[in-house]
Amino acid sequence: MSDNVLLNLQGEPHFDAIRAADIQPAMTMAMQEAQTAIDAVKAETQPNWHNTVEALTDITERVGRIWGVVAHLNSVADTAELRAVYNELMPAVTDFFTAISQDIELYARFKNIKASDEYAHLTAAQKTKLDHDLRDFVLSGAELLAQEQMEFAALESESAQLAAQFSQNVLDATDAFALYFANGHELAGLPDAAANGGQEVDLAEDSVKSGLPEDALAMFAAAAEAEGKSGYKIGLQMPHYLAVMQYADNRALRETLYRAYTTRASDEGDTRWDNTANINRRLALSQRQAQLLGFANFAELSLATKMADTPKQVLAFLHDLAARAKPYAEKDLAEVRTFAAESLGLPDLQAWDITYASEKLRQAKYAFSETEVKKYFPADKVLHGLFAQIDKLYGVHLMEKKVPVWHPDVRYFELEKGGAIIGGVYMDLYARAGKRGGAWMNDYRGRRRFEGGDRRGQLQTPVAYLVCNFTPPVAGKPARLSHDEIITLFHETGHGLHHLLTQVDELGVSGINGVEWDAVEMPSQFMENFVWEYDVLAGMSSHQETGAPLPKELYDKMLAAKNFQRGLFMVRQMEFALFDMTIYSQPDCDWQQVLRAVRAEVSVIKQPDFNRFAHSFGHIFAGGYAAGYYSYSWAEVLSADIYAAFEEEANPVATGKRFWREVLAVGGSRPAMASFKAFRGREPSIDALLRHSGFVAP
Secondary structure (H helix, E strand, O other): OOOOHHHOOOOOOOHHHOOHHHHHHHHHHHHHHHHHHHHHHHHOOOOOHHHHHHHHHHHHHHHHHHHHHHHHHHHHOOOHHHHHHHHHHHHHHHHHHHHHHHOHHHHHHHHHHHHOHHHHHOOHHHHHHHHHHHHHHHHOOOOOOHHHHHHHHHHHHHHHHHHHHHHHHHHHHHHHOOEEEOOOOOOOOOOOHHHHOOOOOOOOHHHHHOOOOHHHHHHHHHHHHHOOOOOEEEOOOHHHHHHHHHHOOOHHHHHHHHHHHHOOOOOOOOHHHOOHHHHHHHHHHHHHHHHHOOOOOHHHHHHOOOOOOOHHHHHHHHHHHHHHHHHHHHHHHHHHHHHHHHHOOOOOOOHHHHHHHHHHHHHHHHOOOHHHHHOOOEHHHHHHHHHHHHHHHHOOEEEEOOOOOOOOOOEEEEEEEOOEEEEEEEEEEEOOOOOOOOOEEEEEEOOEEOOOHHHOOOEEOOEEEEEEEEOOOOOOOOOEOOHHHHHHHHHHHHHHHHHHOOOOOOHHHOOOOOOOHHHOOHHHHHHHHHHHOHHHHHHOOOOOOOOOOOOHHHHHHHHHOOOOOHHHHHHHHHHHHHHHHHHHHOOOOOHHHHHHHHHHHHOOOOOOOOOOHHHHOHHHHOOOOOOOOOHHHHHHHHHHHHHHHHHHOOOHHHHHHHHHHHHHOOOOOOOHHHHHHHHHOOOOOOHHHHHHHOOOOO
8 A cells, every 4th residue: 555646645646556456455554543533532641732633634634635636536537447446435435534523432522622721722714613613513514413313424425426416427428429520421429400490500610610710710620630530629618618609600509509409318308317306405415404404495404504594594595686687687688689689680589599699799899709818818828917916915925846646738837936936727728528617716725734642843835736628739720719708717816815825824724714605705706807907917928929919909999898798697696596595495496497496586587498408507416506606796795895905905906915915815714704894894795796897987
């Protein structure tokens, strides 16, 4: 076992040497050793911070780090072998952590420390961590009767397995779809004439290519070449899907991809990956867990660790924001309908036409296209500009370092401040088969200062994973990012900075750890604002042919279009958030009927009956956003208000340092509202969000 990489995770892991066969023995040994160590903790006669809280942190961090690496690889480098061992081990791993969180002896020791004289001498961060731990013991069932604890643990284990299966179904359904076309051949799999109003549709290659940008066609050609095929392959990975929906003139092609994408992992798609039963069971399990802990519903349980107090409060916030946004959404839709009918020959605008018609309207209205913008932003130059902005705000430098990675596209950067390395980040930016869709930040390890043993006084620096699914480089040419992709990059980097710039030494509340979930999106959405500043954009731009920076004239057009169809975007977010909070706060509801009711209230775009959006809604069925998707909208209120301080104050460097000190540095060591007030000097206001969204009169 000495050469098992997973048992020697100290610095940067040797990802290139991790084998599926290593996982089971590593996890088994780590959990066995952990259990022995836990028994030793419980044998201590006088519990204190060092021999109980710190010791348990040592134990759980090691097991959690190993499993975290495995879970990360399962998300970004899925293989049949890795998936099999991941699924096989998940019940045992879940049971391991659940048993710790329900251990009545450990819970009693933590309570004794809280009641002891030692508590008064703990640091503020230590006190917060201890308070969080005590709360989490209760929310994990530590106070339940033995039989109820067993039931709760079984529910936890099954929920974890359901979440994994949900994500794997979506991934498999996404990767299974493919349309191929080659020179002189038609594209197989498109709807017949009956699906297009009885009109014959030209499906020849030129018709399929019509409207698609050169970089999209190169991407499709590279996808086919990777499979040893000539011609082109169109998949459902986000860069493929968006290229077709936004630019393809062939309406039948757009409809085909829309139908395939919106029916992934559902009863309307390939039923091998149907998530219907997973959703039903997940809701039932969540409700039963809440009942066991004395909550009326899972939404109440979810909010026990968030800024919001009650589901009613959240629903009122969402309904209010939806009511404010809907008139703007109706105006947006009316505008695109009129344009589509008059300029595109589409009097019967359908869901698969909206993105296409909107892009055409944007070009007509603001005299620029996303394709034109994309030519200015090579990925390396964008990263350089991102790093320059971080340096400007916080005086932190990012330097690339060669380390073992899980895919050749992955890069690693160290963060340096004042000559010291303060953290590191892996960047995995491009879409590929076997990689979960979307974008996210996760941590490999958190900041921590050791208090005992042979590492006493040593500082463990934080390391993060930053994962996106951007259009990959093809044909030896550098990848170029759309403005939306740049926004996503800055967003996820904001999460990363929240984790990496912490100055808290207690692992449980350093970085993003311990931060209320409905405040987690605040630093990420805050970072998005800088992608609308000309100096930032110009500094990361270089035209693919001339090398010229982004012209001020083009930037002005982009800025004028910033809130283009903002109303449609906002009501879509309200649809997602209201659906989420409603189904988790109404036990035994018909969740498909709830979705229809929510759409009837807030949505302005009528979705086809076959649309099965919920079946791939991984945020709330396989991620950490169950009864918490509203966090995006609430955090947007906070982040817009925070950015307003940068607009109001004359010295952005000083403001950035204050934001670091009062928000990023403190992590979860104090309530998010206290951090916000310390930075802003007052309660949050929705005014900045409404102004930035164009929902107020000029």
